[in-house]
Amino acid sequence: MKSTDDAMERILRGLREAEAPEGMERRILKGLEEGIAAEAVSSSGWLRMPVAGWGLGAAGxxxxxxxxxxxxxxxxxxxxxxxxxxxxxxxxxxxxxxxxxxxxxxxxxxxxxxxxxxxxxxxxxxxxxxxxxxxxxLPAPPMPLTEQERLLLKVAHHHNDPELVAMLNPAVRAGREAEEQAEVAKFFSEKK
Amino acid sequence: MTAIGEQSLRWFAADRVKAEPDVASLVSEHSGLLYRVAFSVLRNAAEAEDVVQDTFLRVVQQKTLLDVLEMRPWLVRIAMNLSLDRRRSTRPDQMDALFAESLVAREVSADAALVEVQSMLRVLQEMERLPKAERQVLLLSAVEELTTVEMGKVLSKSESAVRALLFRARTRLRERLEKGGSAR
Structure with a gap:
């Protein structure tokens, strides 16, 4: 018990009585100055770059x-x-x-x-x-030709056909159509 | 004060706000305490000195010291944390052995000195095995320069909590040493 307490007290006394090494304050202040100077250089390094350097950097x-x-x-x-x-x-x-x-x-x-x-x-x-x-x-396909147009085309190609030329005459054509209608009417009347 | 110290004093006085505390005066006022705090954790003179320097570097990097309400606990907290970080990256066993050897009286015989070194190493090992809060309170109390209130501010604990932690740390350490250090 006594030896344990004694060892503890000696340890604690040794920690309490530890003396700072000689010149510690001086070394600390010197270290602080150097540290601050290095920090100032590193922080202002970009700002101290010459104007030419800034120009080159901007060009790049x-x-x-x-x-x-x-x-x-x-x-x-x-x-x-x-x-x-x-x-x-x-x-x-x-x-x-x-x-x-x-x-x-x-x-x-x-x-x-x-x-x-x-x-x-x-x-x-x-x-x-x-x-x-x-x-x-793209354009719509042409409409089929009417009967008259087809006749005209035939006439254009066959100039000497008198029947076709007669068909182009409205009076002749009207007479022919009337004959056809009469024949149709006659046919149906006979059937009745 | 030395020439370098005066130069630092002028430099800080010129560049810093006048109302702020002077770092050079902080060094002369608190470096001894910070060294002992760091040494209590690291048990190595060179490492403790490095910690003190790092602590004041942190102070310089601080934008303003006006926000620091209580300088002493604040500096001790920085030094304590830096010491704990540094201890993780070093080999504490070797440092503890050298520290224990330095405590042994030179008049005793070699055999007796060896026994003493072994017993003190056991104490140091058991101290390291204590819970973190108890260990820190024990180390801060060993310095005997901080009040209970200041220790509470360093560790962010109340005064009563600090007292309780200190009592438990001493009790636990004694019990473990008496049991042969096997209990945890």
Whole structure:
């Protein structure tokens, strides 16, 4: 018991009586000065950079910005071209006339690499052909000719047929139609 | 004060707010206490001195010292925390052995000195095995420069709690040493 207490007291007394090493205050103050000076240099290092350095830095930033913008625009263009080449319905419906649609489709295929020039030309002609067919099918199909129009056509091709020429005379034609109606009426009256 | 100390005094007086405490005067006033606090944890002179320097570096990095209501407990708390951090990264067993050897009287024989060193090492080991709050109170009380109220402010505890912790620490340490250090 006594030895335990004695050991404890000696330890605590040793901790209590520990003396600071000689010159500790001086070393601490010196260390603080150095630490503060180093901190000041590190914190103001950017501000102390010469004007030329700032200029170079700004130029570099501008160059980076321009490159980034260029890359972005290139990417946008390629994305747009890809969309048009894939035949998106929006691109097709925007064009009211087929005559304007064909060159745009060709332009979408044109910027392929130079090695594929022949292929590009072939695709261009096929595309133009397809677009022409589409154009022709766009207007409504013609109405069937009337009887008179068909007669006129026949007359135009067969100038010497007197029967056809007589049919073009309204009086003759009216008489003939009246005869036909009379024959029909007669036929049905006989049946009754 | 030395020339460097006077220079520091001028530097701090010029660059800091005049109403703030002077760091140079803080060093001369509190460095001894902080050294003993750090030494009680680390049991090594060089390490304790480094801790004191780090403590004052923290003070300098503080934007203003006007917010610090009580300087002594605040500085002791910084030193205590820095010491505990440093102890984790060092080899405390070697430091404890050297400290125990330094406490043994030189007049005694080698055998008796060895026995004394062993018994003191046991005390130190059992101190380290105490709960954290009890250990810290015991170490701060060993310095005998802080009042119970100040110790409470350092450890963020009430005065009565500090007294209770100190009593429990001493009792537990004594019991463990008498039982041979096996009980926990």
């Amino acid at each position: 930033l501008c160059a980076l910005l321009l490159v980034a913008i260029g890359m972005y625009r290139t990417k946008l263009d390629s994305a747009h071209r890809t969309g048009v080449a894939a035949g998106t319905p929006r691109a097709a419906t925007r064009q009211p006339e087929g005559e304007q649609k064909a060159p745009q489709r060709v332009a979408a295929i044109e910027p392929q690499p130079r090695l594929h020039v022949r292929r590009t030309v072939a695709v261009r002609s096929e595309t133009a052909l397809a677009s022409d067919e589409n154009v022709r099918s």
